[in-house]
Amino acid sequence: MPSxxxxxxxxxxxxxxxxxxxxxxDALVSHGVEGSGKSVALTFDDGPDPRWTPxxxxxxxxxxxxxxxxxxxxxxxxxxxxxKAIVADGDRLCDHSVHHDEQQNRKSVEYNIHEIIDAKRxxxxxxxxxxxxxxxxxxxxDWSPTxxxxxxANHLQSLGWSDDANDWRRPGVYGILRxxxxxxxxxxxxxxxxxxxxxxxTVQALARLLNQLDAQGYGYGxxx
Numbered sequence: 001m002p003s004x005x006x007x008x009x010x011x012x013x014x015x016x017x018x019x020x021x022x023x024x025x026d027a028l029v030s031h032g033v034e035g036s037g038k039s040v041a042l043t044f045d046d047g048p049d050p051r052w053t054p055x056x057x058x059x060x061x062x063x064x065x066x067x068x069x070x071x072x073x074x075x076x077x078x079x080x081x082x083x084k085a086i087v088a089d090g091d092r093l094c095d096h097s098v099h100h101d102e103q104q105n106r107k108s109v110e111y112n113i114h115e116i117i118d119a120k121r122x123x124x125x126x127x128x129x130x131x132x133x134x135x136x137x138x139x140x141x142d143w144s145p146t147x148x149x150x151x152x153a154n155h156l157q158s159l160g161w162s163d164d165a166n167d168w169r170r171p172g173v174y175g176i177l178r179x180x181x182x183x184x185x186x187x188x189x190x191x192x193x194x195x196x197x198x199x200x201x202t203v204q205a206l207a208r209l210l211n212q213l214d215a216q217g218y219g220y221g222x223x224x
Contacts, residue, residue, distance in 0.1 A: 029143060029160040030135070031189060032224040038186045039219035042067035043161060045096055045137065046168075047195030048075055048082035055203045056194045057089055063210040065220040070096035070137045070159070073119030075195065080126035087131045092222055094135035094159055095120045095151075100196075102140030105147055116150050135159035135223060159223050161191035167202040168193050176205035177212075189223050 033041045042060075044067055047053045053069075060067055069086050071093060076083045086093060097104065097115040104115055120133055127133075136151035137159040148158045163183040167176045180190060192202055213220075 029158040030223045031160045031162045033187045033221040034224050039221040041189045041223045044194040045070040046193050048079045049195040052199040053082045053194045068092040070094035073098045073122035076123040076126040083126040087127050100139045105144035161189045163188040163190045165192045173204045
């Protein structure tokens, strides 16, 4: 079920603030798409990457499609021109941590604050003043109440997915498309990757997927 924007506990929050306990929408992870109608949300993790991100952006532009890019903080800084290009194209940014630690919830509160808040700062600085970070996606979907609470206290909606391409496994172009089509439906949040390794299969699959979605009458939205 889609959730609304994260409520902001307490008074004005500062980087590193942790609420006593997440409540309401802070305790939820988004799995739906804004608005109504036949649309999906495309999301891309682990970038930006100087080889693959420009190819993804070019395909999206050809199809007038929008997407959300879940960036690793240091990579966002290293390739700030790509982070800015994402924003310039009207796409959204998502905090995807500093180190992509898929066992983050086993670590201390201080470690989790560092992973979420320092990455948020790095991505925001790379993007410039016009950018707004809306989401946090835990690496590997490694959620906990503490992680959701830190994200919500710092104005980041926890972002999940409902349709996993499993493209990081490199199952082949048609394997990626098969994975997506298994769970494709209006309101799906589709997880793909524009970084973290060789994404040539992802780019080829994305080209075919966008043609398919256009032919099936899908629109492109942002996660709720």
